[in-house]
Amino acid sequence: MTVIYSCKLAHINDTHSHFDPNRIHFNFEHKDKALSLHTHSGGYSRLAFQIEKARQQALDDQQSFLFLHGGDSFQGTLYFREFKGKANAHLLNLLKPDAMVLGNHEIDAGNGPVLSFLNNIDFPLLAGNMDLSQEDIGKTTRLRDHKNLLDFDPQTQTAKVLLKPLQDKTLAIVGITLDQMKEIARPDPDTHFVDAIETTQRTVDKLKKQGIDHIIILSHLGLTQDRALAQQIPDISLIIGGHSHSLQDDFTQFGLPYLPYGERVNTIPILHAGKYAETLGIADIEFNAEGRVTLLNGHNYFMLDKQFMLESAQGVATDDYAWAHAQLSAHPSILWDDEAANIRQTIDTLYRPTLIALEEQIINFVPKNLIHTRLPSKALPHGSEISPWISRSIYHETRILDETIDFALHNAGGVRQSLAKGHLTLAEVVGRLLPFDLPLVKYQIQGRYLYQAIESSINHATNNSVIGTGAGSFPYAYGLRYFYDGRRPLGQRITQLDILIQEEHHSKNQQESWKPVNVDHYYVGVSSEYTASGKEGYQALQQAKWQRPISELSLAQAFIQFMQKEQDLEQTLPLQVHYTSHH
Structure with a gap:
C-alpha cells in the first residue's frame, strides 16, 4: 500500500511590523x-485566530502541522520605529511559528538588532547561507553559536537544518536568504552571505545521503530566484518564500493580478503569501515516500472587516453593497475578521498607546489616491505617483540648506506604500510610507556617472541582462529626467538625460528649463545615505568627488516639512521617468 505523508501548512512573509489590520482596496x-x-x-x-484554527484542524485530522515565516518581520510601521523589534519578537512568539528565515530588513541596522531578536524569540531563525566563521569573537553583537540561529556550517559548506517528524519520516527545513545582502542591507563587515543556490544544492545533497527525502526550503530570495532554485535543484520537495511581496491566488475579480497559488516549477510547488500580514497562506499537502508533493490544496486568505466602504464615480446604491458582500462571501479565499482576543489586548495595552499621539498629527490632505508601484507598467507608464513627490521634497528642503543642489535621486524601495485619499498623518509618513527615516547625503558627481547610476539601477530593478536585487532599486528623481530604452545594448540604454536649470531673470522670478547633462560637468545631488552608498546598482555614485552627510535633515523629515507647507497634491508633476522595457 502506498503511504501518504500529510501536512497542514500555514505561512506568512514580509509582515513588516503590520500588527494591526492593513488598509486595502479592491x-x-x-x-x-x-x-x-x-x-x-x-x-x-486575525492571523492568530486562523493559525490556531488550522493547527487544531491538523490535530483533529492527525496531520503534521507547520507554521513558517518567510522573512522580513522588521521595519514597516511605527511599531518598529518605536519598539525596535521587541514587539516583533513578543507577538511572533504568541503566534508560535516553527521557524522564520532571516530577511534583508532584519539586518538593515547591522547585527545588533538581530542579536536582540534572537535573544527574545522562542523559535529558530534560519539563515543557512549566513557565514559567521570570520566573526570577531570578542564583539558584543556576536551571533555565532547562538542557540536560536541555524546559520552556515563552514566545515561541511552546508546550511544547518531544522528537523521535524513527518509520520515515520524526517522532514528537513532549510532556511536560505539573499546572498546579495551586503548590497541591499547592512550586515556587519565580518558577516558574509555565501551563494544561495550552491549552498542549497550542497545541503540537499547531504540530506539525501542521510536518507532524508522530505526537504522544505524556507526562502527569502523572491519569486524569481525561487523559480531558479526549483529549476536547478530537483530534489527539493517544496519552497516557501518571501521578499518579492508576491500574492499568489486568483483575485482577478477584485482587480488584482493573477499568480497561481503553489505554482510548480520542475514539479516543485512554490508558495508565497503577499505582504504586510494582509494575507495568510494555508495549504493541505501530501507527499509520497520519496519526498515529492503529490497533492497541494490551499489558498492565500484575506481576513476582511465585515464592514467596508464603496465608492464610485457613478454613485453607490444599497444593492451595490449587497452585491459586493455576496462577491466577497462567495470567494474561496476570503475570510472575515475573527480574531484572537488575547493578541488584540496585548497590542492595544502594551504597544498601541505609544502610536496614538502620532496618528492625531495631521500634516496635509491627500485629495486622491496616489499609487506607489516600483516599476512602470501599462497602467502607470511613468511609474510611481508618490515617489516623484518624495524626490521633490528632498530636493526643495535640501535646497533651503544648500542652493547648489541640482537634483534629488531616490530608489523606489525606500517608499513602502501608496497614499490613500484623506488626511495625511505623521504616523502614516514615519510608520508606513517612509519607515526607514534614512539620513540624507549630498554629493558632487560628474555627469558620466549619473548616466551609469541610472542605467545600472534600472537594470538591477528589472533583471535586464544582469542579476538584479529586486524592483526596489528603480530610480525616481527630481531635477533629473531620463529616457531609458531597455532594448538597446548595455551601456547605451539612457538615450537622454536632462537636468533642471534654475535661471534668475531680471524680474527676480526664477524660471526652470531642461538642459542635457554634460558628461564632463560636475553636479550636486542629494540622495538617502543608502542610495549614495552605492547599494542596488547605484555603485557609480561612489565615484562622487565628495559626499557629505546632511545632519539637519532625514528622508522622512524632508517629506514632512515639505508637506506641511500645504503642497497641492492635485498638481501634476513634470514627467521625469520615460521608460521602455527590454521585452
Missing part, C-alpha cells in the same frame, strides 16, 4: 459601474 465592475471597495485585512490578532 476594484469591481458591476452593472457597467466601476466600484472601489475600501476595507482592512489581516493583522496579528
Whole structure:
C-alpha cells in the first residue's frame, strides 16, 4: 500500500511590523459601474485566530502541522520605529511559528538588532547561507553559536537544518536568504552571505545521503530566484518564500493580478503569501515516500472587516453593497475578521498607546489616491505617483540648506506604500510610507556617472541582462529626467538625460528649463545615505568627488516639512521617468 505523508501548512512573509489590520482596496465592475471597495485585512490578532484554527484542524485530522515565516518581520510601521523589534519578537512568539528565515530588513541596522531578536524569540531563525566563521569573537553583537540561529556550517559548506517528524519520516527545513545582502542591507563587515543556490544544492545533497527525502526550503530570495532554485535543484520537495511581496491566488475579480497559488516549477510547488500580514497562506499537502508533493490544496486568505466602504464615480446604491458582500462571501479565499482576543489586548495595552499621539498629527490632505508601484507598467507608464513627490521634497528642503543642489535621486524601495485619499498623518509618513527615516547625503558627481547610476539601477530593478536585487532599486528623481530604452545594448540604454536649470531673470522670478547633462560637468545631488552608498546598482555614485552627510535633515523629515507647507497634491508633476522595457 502506498503511504501518504500529510501536512497542514500555514505561512506568512514580509509582515513588516503590520500588527494591526492593513488598509486595502479592491476594484469591481458591476452593472457597467466601476466600484472601489475600501476595507482592512489581516493583522496579528486575525492571523492568530486562523493559525490556531488550522493547527487544531491538523490535530483533529492527525496531520503534521507547520507554521513558517518567510522573512522580513522588521521595519514597516511605527511599531518598529518605536519598539525596535521587541514587539516583533513578543507577538511572533504568541503566534508560535516553527521557524522564520532571516530577511534583508532584519539586518538593515547591522547585527545588533538581530542579536536582540534572537535573544527574545522562542523559535529558530534560519539563515543557512549566513557565514559567521570570520566573526570577531570578542564583539558584543556576536551571533555565532547562538542557540536560536541555524546559520552556515563552514566545515561541511552546508546550511544547518531544522528537523521535524513527518509520520515515520524526517522532514528537513532549510532556511536560505539573499546572498546579495551586503548590497541591499547592512550586515556587519565580518558577516558574509555565501551563494544561495550552491549552498542549497550542497545541503540537499547531504540530506539525501542521510536518507532524508522530505526537504522544505524556507526562502527569502523572491519569486524569481525561487523559480531558479526549483529549476536547478530537483530534489527539493517544496519552497516557501518571501521578499518579492508576491500574492499568489486568483483575485482577478477584485482587480488584482493573477499568480497561481503553489505554482510548480520542475514539479516543485512554490508558495508565497503577499505582504504586510494582509494575507495568510494555508495549504493541505501530501507527499509520497520519496519526498515529492503529490497533492497541494490551499489558498492565500484575506481576513476582511465585515464592514467596508464603496465608492464610485457613478454613485453607490444599497444593492451595490449587497452585491459586493455576496462577491466577497462567495470567494474561496476570503475570510472575515475573527480574531484572537488575547493578541488584540496585548497590542492595544502594551504597544498601541505609544502610536496614538502620532496618528492625531495631521500634516496635509491627500485629495486622491496616489499609487506607489516600483516599476512602470501599462497602467502607470511613468511609474510611481508618490515617489516623484518624495524626490521633490528632498530636493526643495535640501535646497533651503544648500542652493547648489541640482537634483534629488531616490530608489523606489525606500517608499513602502501608496497614499490613500484623506488626511495625511505623521504616523502614516514615519510608520508606513517612509519607515526607514534614512539620513540624507549630498554629493558632487560628474555627469558620466549619473548616466551609469541610472542605467545600472534600472537594470538591477528589472533583471535586464544582469542579476538584479529586486524592483526596489528603480530610480525616481527630481531635477533629473531620463529616457531609458531597455532594448538597446548595455551601456547605451539612457538615450537622454536632462537636468533642471534654475535661471534668475531680471524680474527676480526664477524660471526652470531642461538642459542635457554634460558628461564632463560636475553636479550636486542629494540622495538617502543608502542610495549614495552605492547599494542596488547605484555603485557609480561612489565615484562622487565628495559626499557629505546632511545632519539637519532625514528622508522622512524632508517629506514632512515639505508637506506641511500645504503642497497641492492635485498638481501634476513634470514627467521625469520615460521608460521602455527590454521585452
